[in-house]
Amino acid sequence: MRLSVASGVATFAAAILLYPLFQGGAWFWTSLGAVLAVVAAGLLTSRLSLPAWAAPLLAVAATWIYLTAAFTAGQAWALLVPTKESVVELARLLGVGWADVQRFAAPVPPTEGITLLTAGGVALIAIAVDLLAARLRRAALAGLPLLALAMVPATILPDPISWPAFIIAALGFVSLLITDGRERVGHWGRAVLVRRTTRAAPAPSPGTSRAAADTSGLRLSGKRIGFAAIALAVLVPALLPAMEPVSFFTFGVGGSGSGRGNSISIPNPIANLKGQLELPESRVVLTYTNNDDKPRYLRIYALDTFDGQQFGMTEPKGSPQNRTDNGPLPAPPGLGQEAKVSNVVTNVQISDEIARLSFLPLPYPARQIRVDGDWRADVDTLMVFSTRDEAAGLEYEVATSEPEPTADLLDSLDGAQPRVDPRYTKLPENLPPEIADLAAKLTADASTSYEAAVKLQQFFTKDGGFTYDLRTQGHSNSALRDFLLRDRVGYCEQFAASMAVLARAVGIPSRVAIGYTGGTKIGDRWTVGTNDSHSWPELYFEGVGWLPFEPTPSGSLGQGSARAPAYTQPRPTSTGEAATPTPGATSSSADEPLDPQARRNPRELDREGQIATGGLPPDDSMPLIGKIGIGAGALLLILLIPAGVRLVTRNRRVRTLGWKVSEPSDELAARMVSGSRGHPSVAAAWAELDDVLYDYGMARQTSETPRTLARRLTQQYEFDADSAAAITAIASAVERVLYARDPGRIGPMRKDLRKVRQALAATVSRGRRLRAVLLPPSTLRRLRVVGERLLDGFDLLENIGLRRTAAHKGS
Incomplete structure (x- = not known):
């Protein structure tokens, strides 16, 4: 019976290793109940002297009853006995839980399905441990199912297992081994332990029974071996250089607004956008520099779904191979060989005051990022996010390969069929027909998709008579219709969403980007504040990819730092006009037409030749061989x-x-x-x-x-x-x-x-x-003497306990 209890303790101690995978403590208490159900079944098996093969069956039945009472009590008979309805509901919850596991990553939200899946899995491990340790008397083999629990966080999480949790799990397994050894030796009589000390073992009190063996001394040896092994397992890895963990499971990875969740639950980026624009005074969000000293839009979110009321975001997916520290990011969708690209390196410093931001503000399209932490790129949108880190106070470098399209190039690409997901052209069925009619009327004279996009932008900035004002409300179809056909008053959210809807109406894939404009040049860095929060549409052209457009009025009557890219302007009428700037770049009211060479950072000029291929310059930090050498030298010194x-x-x-x-x-x-x-x-x-x-x-x-x-x-x-x-x-x-x-x-x-x-x-x-x-052995001898004295201290504590027990029995 002791082995059944010890098996349950060992299982639950190992289950504590799972805590980084979950939010909240629902899984903890539910799993504890499942382990107790298995322990109760094991005690009943021992009490009734049932055969070993019956123990797992009884434990499975006890677990089934427990899970029924915990999750489907309403469909069960007397809240406990499973029925057909409760079985169907349990199966449904298991399916939902498995789907949630595939969709989320650590730490997962405490959904009912995930909690059921976790409790059932821990119960199965407890059944296996009880079978091996208590029934088959193979306590050492019981470590294999316990190891399976440890493998789950070790293979999924990028961080190593917490050493306090490891110690608890190891102590549980050691206690199982000690209990097994005590029961085995107990059948042979009294155990005699040779002690280093000269203190005699306490004699049994008169009248005490000698039927059961006194294995307390033997437990001391087991504890010493176990404690020494645990200490070595914790201390030795701490002295070794850290290694990159390998993930064998590529479950869906998301981020949360707090940086601690796993599902991407952004607290409405549209609402945040307006809230920042309405702040009474601007606050610095970030600063940046780049090697060509030009301002750029910094995108955070890409909203790709439209439900008829507002744009939303599909939950991004980031597999381990798309981590930023694994090298270049996935190639930008749609960017072909025809378009000329400009390779730029940008250094970004996020303010410490930014809260709950788990996405990186980046110029588009990013090709490589050097940043500390577990940051991953979504393949479709190239948004970079983290499920465990936050952007506050972060400094990072990003290399971009920005296309430099011309009007002639975009016109020539008109025949290419867009190879994008259908969600970028999907519109709700209840979209007011007046909106589709407006889009068709505005683009009736356009011969290419590019010309249609330019006409749509010109409708918002020049021809349509729109006015920029933050005092607007509503996201419904009627609000969209009123904005386009009647009021024509709004801020960047309405302008960006409306142009994206009109573009979809004429067959151009579109999405809405949310982030910041280029900001204002202060000193040698560009400074971006809350007043630079912005939303703009991105339209897709096969061969060039996603290009930003700017329908929001700029200047004193609109968003001050918003500027339309040059390729969206009417074709130049003379050769003396200014050259085309980098697509997506914006100019601020403080950006004066100075010689760029006179304003560049000398450090960036030295590295300009190294980024011709669109990658980051070599890391100035110590190379890997140097770090290995330092680690080897430190180990040698130890x-x-x-x-x-x-x-x-x-x-x-x-x-x-x-x-x-x-x-x-x-x-x-x-x-x-x-x-x-x-x-x-x-x-x-x-x-x-x-x-x-x-x-x-x-x-x-x-x-x-x-x-x-x-x-x-x-x-x-x-x-x-x-x-x-x-x-x-x-x-x-x-x-x-x-x-x-x-x-x-x-x-x-x-x-x-x-x-x-x-x-x-x-x-x-x-x-x-x-x-x-x-x-020198003489020095090692002194260290060994110190260790022996420490063990003698443990012996003294054990002897105190033994003497108290003996005195209690004698009394």
Whole structure:
């Protein structure tokens, strides 16, 4: 019965490793109930002496009843007994839970399906552990299903397992092994433990029964081994360099507004956009620099679905191979070889005051990002997000390859069929027909999709008589119709969404981007504030990809820092007009037409030639081989600590002046020091000789006197006359200090000690001498003595408990 309880404890201790995978504690208490149900079934099996094969069946039945009561009590008979309806509901919840697991990543929300799936899985592990440990008496094999619990967070999460959780899980398994060993030995009689201490084991009290074996002493040995193994398992990895974890499961990965969830639950980016624009004073959101010193739109979200009222965002997916630290991001959708691209490197610094932002503001399209943390790119939109990190205070570099299309190029690409997801052209069935009629009327004279897009933008910025104003409300079809056909007053949200809807109405794939405009140049950096929050449409053209358009009025009558890209303007009528700027770039009211070369950062100019291929310049940080070298050097220094301690000790002993008396290595040296107040050199010489003998494998016997030791060394290793005289002089000085009333004058012993050490070194191999220098056994012996004293302290605590138990029984 003890093994059943120990199996349950071990299982639940291992289940604690799962805590980083979940939000909240619902899974914890539900899994605890499932484990208790299995333990109860195991106790009943032991009580009724049922065969081993019956235990798993009874445990499965108990788990089924428990899960029915916990999740489908309304469909069960008497809230406990499963019925057909409860079975169907459990199956449905399991299916929902499995779908949620595929859709979310750690930490997953506490949905009912996920909680059921977790509790059922932990119960199955508990059944397997109970079968192996309590029924088949193979407690060591029970570690395999427990290891399966540890493998789940180890393979899914990028971070290592928490060491407190690991210690709890390891202690649970050790307790299972100790319980199994205690029950096995208990059948053979009383266990006798050889202790290092001289304290006698407590005698049994009169009248106590000897039927059961006293295995308390044996448990001490098991605890020592278990505790030592756990300590090594925690400390050794902490001393090793960190390695990148490998994920074997590519479940859906999302981010949350808080950076701690797993599903992408943005608290309505549209509402946040208007809230930032309505702030009474602007606050700095971020600053950035780039190698061409031009402002750029920084996109955060890409909204791709339209439900008739407002645009929404499909939950992004980021697999482990799309992490930013794995190299270049996925290629921009639709960008072909025909378009010329401009390669730019931008350094972005996010303000510390930004809260709950788990997406990175980026110029589009990003090709490579250098950023700390677990950040991943969505393949379809190239949004970069994290499920566990936040952008506040973050600094990162992003390399972009921005297309530089011309009107002629976009016209020439008109025949290419867009290869994009149908959701980018989907409109609701209840869209007012007046809106589709308006789109068709505005683009009636357009011969290409590009011309149609330009006419739509011109309708909002020039021809339609629109006015920029934040005092607008509504997202319904009627609000969209009123904005386009009657009021024509709104801010960037209405302009961007309306142009995207009209573009879809004429067959152009579109989406709405939310982020920031290029900001204002302050000093040597571009500064982006809350007043630069913005929304704009992105339209898709096969061969170039997604291009930003700007239907929101700019200047003093609109969003101050919003600027339409040059390729969306009417064709130039003369060759003297300005050259086309980078698509997506914006200019601010503070951006004066200065020579770009005079404003570039010299550091960026030096690196400009390195980014011609669209990637980031080489990392200025230390290369991997350097980090490995530092790690190896640190490990070597740690290994040389015993050698350093030995060297310091020896130099302190043999110094001519300032010899210390507090270096005796055993009882004999201690007695000698107590009687050698005028001769501390004798104590130091004897302690050093004792350590030299131990390092060379010639340890002095406890019963040997100094004279006997000198005689044995001289005869056994055939010392020459000088070496024999030196060891005899040391032994004689030690005996005089120990036993003579007046030891008389004792000369310096430094030369004698060096002569003896050289003679001893000549009798051992080179490997033994090298070990004596690099890994001296005498120093390791002292460390071992310290460890033994610590274990003796544990023994003392155990003996206190044993004596209290014995006294209680005697009373």
